[in-house]
Amino acid sequence: MITLATDFGTPYPAAMKGVIHRRTDVEIEDIAHDFPRQDVRSAAFWLRFVLPEFPPSVHCCVVDPGVGTERKALVIRSGGHALVGPDNGLLLPVARRLGTPEVFEVTVKDPASHTFHGRDVFAPVAADVHEVGVAELDRLPALSRTKDYTDLTFPEPSIANEEATGELLVVDDFGNAVSNIPGEVLEGADEATVNGETAPVVPSYAHLEAGERLVTVGSHGNVEFAVNQGRGDEAFGLSIGDDLALRWE
Known part of the structure; x- marks a missing residue:
């Protein structure tokens, strides 16, 4: 095809x-x-x-x-x-x-x-x-x-202890804000804070009531900031290219 x-x-x-x-x-x-x-x-x-x-x-x-x-x-x-x-x-x-x-x-x-x-x-x-x-x-x-071509790579996050710095890569049509931080950093975490905004860490959107903010791991494998039946980018005040400071516990 x-x-x-x-x-x-x-x-x-x-x-x-x-x-x-x-x-x-x-x-x-x-x-x-x-x-x-x-x-x-x-x-x-x-x-x-x-x-x-x-x-x-x-x-x-x-x-x-x-x-x-x-x-x-x-x-x-x-x-x-x-x-x-x-x-x-x-x-x-x-x-x-x-x-x-x-x-x-x-x-x-x-x-x-x-x-x-x-x-x-x-x-x-x-x-x-x-x-x-x-x-x-x-x-x-x-x-x-040819070996002469334009390359493109995504920025790598910095991870130490229970903190990471990274970047917001994309926002999908649902308003889910996708970072470059790998989802495995949230393993065992109950709560995460990004740029001063705190939300529970849950496995999927519907684990919380409609309208509630959350942090999860998207199908792409990265940390994602979302709202159940709402827009995570707006609720967390995030835009593509923003620097991220993430903490979890």
Whole structure:
């Protein structure tokens, strides 16, 4: 299959699907088209979370604030998957989670538009990769191996005793505020305080009454600040990129 993940909203992904279907008869699966606009790091976090759940596939991923500039187009092969997208770090976290990345640069010749490379560059490349097969990328004349690409890594937390400092990485559509602090630090804890705001540590949202604040470990494995049937980011006063000081007991 080919998966699509963008910050395009609608109707732009439909144009990408049309291009792919003109080139190959393939199942297309939508990951998301409502990633935060131009937020490469948030999209990279969610791709790293979602794409490993798929069998080996071609993944066309486009969050591309540098569209129309000199930034390159890439195909990355890792763990039997192929990732197609812009050279802005978007693809690297999930590529490392899938396996050992092999990076190819795409030779782009006169795209029809300087503003819609999802349709004019990445969708055609994804279709061509699907047709030739992930194991045979060296057969595609538009691809050449490269070690010159933009990397992206997530910040590492600092953990000592019953304290950690970290960063808020993403906020999901429920308002759950996800940190970069690993969830195992909360093992055995009953209560946690983040940036001066204290809440009970519970295994899931419904362990408390609706509207109550909580600290838990999300499905991504990280410490998360939430509200049962409410927005954790608002209740804890947190925004993406905020520094976090977490204590637990």
